[in-house]
Amino acid sequence: MCGIVGYIGSTDVTPLLIEGLKRLEYRGYDSAGIAVLAHEAIHVRKCKGKVSDLERNVQQQPLPPAHIGIAHTRWATHGEPNHVNAHPHLSGNRRLAIVHNGIIENYHELRQALAELGHHFISDTDTEVLVHLIEEYQQREQCTLAEAVRSALKRVVGAYAIVVMDCSQPDQLVAARMSSPLVIGLADEGYFVASDATPIVPHTNKVIYLNDGEIALIRRNSKVQITNIDNQICTPQVQELDMKLEEIEKGGYPHFMLKEIHQQPLTVADAMRGRIDSKVGWIRLGGMTEHLNRILRAPKFTLLGCGTSWHAALIGEYLLEDIARIPVEVEYASEFRYRNPVIRNDEVVIAISQSGETLDTMAALELAKREGAFTYGIVNVVGSSIARMTQAGSYIHCGPEIGVASTKAFTGQVTVLTLMALYLAHLKGVISRSYFHQLLTELETIPEKIQTILRDTSHIEYIASEIKDNNNALYLGRGYNFPVALEGALKLKEISYIHAEGYPAAEMKHGPIALIDENMPVIVITTNTSAHDKIKSNIEEIKARKGKVIAITTVEQSDIQALVDYSITIPKTIEPLSPLLSVIPLQLLAYYIAVMRGCNVDQPRNLAKSVTVE
Ligand code: AGP
Numbered sequence: 001m002c003g004i005v006g007y008i009g010s011t012d013v014t015p016l017l018i019e020g021l022k023r024l025e026y027r028g029y030d031s032a033g034i035a036v037l038a039h040e041a042i043h044v045r046k047c048k049g050k051v052s053d054l055e056r057n058v059q060q061q062p063l064p065p066a067h068i069g070i071a072h073t074r075w076a077t078h079g080e081p082n083h084v085n086a087h088p089h090l091s092g093n094r095r096l097a098i099v100h101n102g103i104i105e106n107y108h109e110l111r112q113a114l115a116e117l118g119h120h121f122i123s124d125t126d127t128e129v130l131v132h133l134i135e136e137y138q139q140r141e142q143c144t145l146a147e148a149v150r151s152a153l154k155r156v157v158g159a160y161a162i163v164v165m166d167c168s169q170p171d172q173l174v175a176a177r178m179s180s181p182l183v184i185g186l187a188d189e190g191y192f193v194a195s196d197a198t199p200i201v202p203h204t205n206k207v208i209y210l211n212d213g214e215i216a217l218i219r220r221n222s223k224v225q226i227t228n229i230d231n232q233i234c235t236p237q238v239q240e241l242d243m244k245l246e247e248i249e250k251g252g253y254p255h256f257m258l259k260e261i262h263q264q265p266l267t268v269a270d271a272m273r274g275r276i277d278s279k280v281g282w283i284r285l286g287g288m289t290e291h292l293n294r295i296l297r298a299p300k301f302t303l304l305g306c307g308t309s310w311h312a313a314l315i316g317e318y319l320l321e322d323i324a325r326i327p328v329e330v331e332y333a334s335e336f337r338y339r340n341p342v343i344r345n346d347e348v349v350i351a352i353s354q355s356g357e358t359l360d361t362m363a364a365l366e367l368a369k370r371e372g373a374f375t376y377g378i379v380n381v382v383g384s385s386i387a388r389m390t391q392a393g394s395y396i397h398c399g400p401e402i403g404v405a406s407t408k409a410f411t412g413q414v415t416v417l418t419l420m421a422l423y424l425a426h427l428k429g430v431i432s433r434s435y436f437h438q439l440l441t442e443l444e445t446i447p448e449k450i451q452t453i454l455r456d457t458s459h460i461e462y463i464a465s466e467i468k469d470n471n472n473a474l475y476l477g478r479g480y481n482f483p484v485a486l487e488g489a490l491k492l493k494e495i496s497y498i499h500a501e502g503y504p505a506a507e508m509k510h511g512p513i514a515l516i517d518e519n520m521p522v523i524v525i526t527t528n529t530s531a532h533d534k535i536k537s538n539i540e541e542i543k544a545r546k547g548k549v550i551a552i553t554t555v556e557q558s559d560i561q562a563l564v565d566y567s568i569t570i571p572k573t574i575e576p577l578s579p580l581l582s583v584i585p586l587q588l589l590a591y592y593i594a595v596m597r598g599c600n601v602d603q604p605r606n607l608a609k610s611v612t613v614e
Contacts, residue, residue, distance in 0.1 A: 002027060003027040004099040005099075005195070006165070009187070028075025030075065031074045034058065035069060037066055046086040048083055067220075070097060070098075072101075076382035077397060095135070096138075097164070097165045101195055102159035104126035119136070137152050138166075144169070160176065160179070161180035174218070180195070183196060186238065196251075197241055214228055215227055255601045255602050260401055261454070281437055285419055299327065300348075301329075304361055304364045307406070308354070308490060309358075313330045313352050315414050319418055320417070320421045323430075343373050352379075354413070356384025356387050366389070376394075378394055382395055394420070446577060449571040453570050453585060472519070473501075474521070475523045476503055478534070482502075485523075488523060498593070509541070524549055525551075530575060539551065539563050543563065550567070554569065556572065570582060
């Protein structure tokens with residue numbers, strides 16, 4: 001997720017764009033850039049780092065006065081965060097400049113086709129390919145900027161929000177969107193166009209939200225013209241904004257954590273984007289393709305992580321052993337690094353980390369590298385330390401996760417691990433075609449099933465109100481849902497400060513059942529049909545001791561719903577995919593309880609988003 005902003009009007013553009021980027025920095029902050037059009041040329045300043053670094057750069061090398069420009073703060077998806085990959089990107093003839101938020105899935109083939117036409121690229125980004133494609137159409141068809149943009153976008157597969165500027169047409173900006181947000185602000189001093197309304201709010205409350213497939217021609221002193229990809233005219237819908245700045249950053253949600261929980265239908269889809277196609281039975285993890293010989297020969301995988309990432313690693317163990325028949329060990333990175341483990345140089349060690357900066361995970365990875373193991377990263381932050389330390393990896397593409405309690409990163413990690421297990425099982429020939437196809441098809445339905453859970457969360461909020469004053473809680477699950485029980489307990493602990501423990505449900509009889517009384521809420525994930533009867537008897541044992549049971553069930557499990565105090569029904573899915581659904585109500589339960597207890601949900605006490613200390 002990046003932040004883009006553009007302006008055309010009567011005021012000097014540079015201060016407006018820098019200020020606009022500052023308001024968008026929560027969307028991404030690994031590099032930033034600005035381009036203004038003056039004296040029939042495009043002048044660019046960009047750098048790695050934050051918007052404040054760009055501001056210093058511009059102060060040291062001032063841009064000429066200008067009344068049209070575009071700017072960008074980056075959250076890298078393709079290409080390291082550095083000066084070259086920072087936006088804006090220019091066409092080969094330096095006549096066009098573009099800023100982009102999104103992922104162009106077919107940029108490899110477009111880049112190849114353009115290179116054959118003589119285009120040279122200086123960055124690793126998908127965005128640079130797009131501006132060269134626009135240039136190619138403009139040159140070939142001798143058409144307007146808007147027409148060239150339309151022709152280029154017809155070739156693009158993926159998500160985009162773009163703003164494009166052309167030296168030869170200094171009185172206009174062209175903007176377009178598909179799946180990534182873009183809004184136009186109608187101010188007295190001119191037009192703004194941005195990823196969201198935060199840069200616009202200080203100047204006007206009149207906005208036009210672009211819809212998917214729309215292209216806007218934004219001209220000085222003229223009305224905004226909107227057409228769709230087929231050049232049909234669309235009527236702009238001008239709205240009056242009444243959200244406060246802080247609300248807009250949170251997308252109208254009260255906390256980043258709740259916003260990020262609700263982003264999961266999109267972020268799980270983004271983790272799969274360009275990696276599977278169930279219609280043709282295709283799957284591919286780009287990071288693995290060049291190393292398959294070594295990966296497929298490995299006698300064992302070791303998965304490293306901390307906290308939530310360690311829980312994702314546990315689910316990875318179930319997936320890789322159950323589906324791909326690969327022996328797996330899961331290690332707390334903080335333990336692995338000190339216990340003098342046996343690591344063979346034909347093994348694969350996979351580090352899982354949202355931030356890519358967790359010191360314990362980095363140290364454990366260093367140890368694995370010294371012993372000659374093949375190292376692989378499953379990371380969210382592009383270009384982070386762990387992403388650079390590993391020999392290969394897969395990004396989870398879930399955008400910046402601001403809430404300290406990890407939610408969308410967890411489901412992103414589990415999605416990539418699921419793809420990995422399916423990919424390797426398919427290559428090893430250890431999965432039947434029908435089961436492979438069934439899993440692939442079901443995986444593509446998960447984002448919509450998550451959306452179903454998120455559509456009405458009032459019942460979860462009610463249950464939260466019923467147990468918010470308890471000082472302890474137990475979370476139970478079996479099989480794939482045992483790690484989910486651990487994750488649910490961690491969520492509750494870290495944001496509501498209630499002591500909570502996760503256990504394999506069958507472990508109750510080995511001690512924890514002594515804790516059960518009327519003051520102990522027990523959250524039981526019962527969606528594994530294979531263990532239905534056993535989980536039902538676990539619940540009966542708890543009820544016999546006056547425990548309060550909240551079950552995460554599917555609609556078919558009416559017998560369990562009749563047995564428990566509260567039940568939260570989620571859509572049914574195939575067992576290996578159940579963590580992607582069963583974790584959602586646990587995230588929400590922890591969130592609502594924390595809010596009701598007056599806790600600081602986004603920045604819980606004693607915690608940091610990335611633990612870069614020992
Ligand atoms: C999870 O909600 C916590 N914020 C914490 O356990 C986190 O998962 C852990 O510190 C690992 O962070 P990483 O994924 O960035 O490596």
